[in-house]
Amino acid sequence: MKHPLRIGTVFILTLVLLNCSDYTIINKNGHLDEPDNVVGDRDIDQIHFTQSPPISLQRDPVSVRDGEIYKDILALTVSYGGGCGDHEFKLFVIPAFMESYPVQINLFFQHTNIDDSCEALISETFFFDIRRIADLYASQYGGYDDIILNIYGYFEVEPDHEDRIRVTYSPLP
Secondary structure, eight states: OOOHHHHHHHHHHHHHHHHOOSOOOBOTTSSBOOHHHHHTTSOEEEOEEOOSOGGGGOOSOOEEEEEEEETTEEEEEEEEEESSSOEEEEEEEOOOOBOSSSEEEEEEEEEEESSOOOOEEEEEEEEEEOHHHHHHHHHHHSSOOOEEEEEEOOOSSSOOGGGOEEEEEOOOO
């Protein structure tokens, strides 16, 4: 055998990839595949509309790393400290569009550490049904168009525009 190390490496990588249970399927265009293929048996959470000030939504540190949309499903990849206890996660929306083209709306990802004293860096993807944002837009503007989602993780005083991610949502009627 000319390249036993290369064959062994490919074999080990294949085993590791087959055993990973928390992955995101990206299609050949670099976007999330069909929601059923991506989400599988994982939950799709609802967003929460709130009029509360953003600072009141802050609980425990979390970084929003990436966001991707397929149809009306927002997949958020976040990282947080933990590894041996329970955590709660919610996505809040302040239902007020900021006038620009396209309009913008702010979302706040909330992390609550319930009983986890571990400090491992965890990366996880959560899925949210964001159709209510499109319906809110349609009720205010009489149709559907692109919406920029400004998504914030944890902050201490004010949301920092450098720490947000921006995802364009193009809802269909």
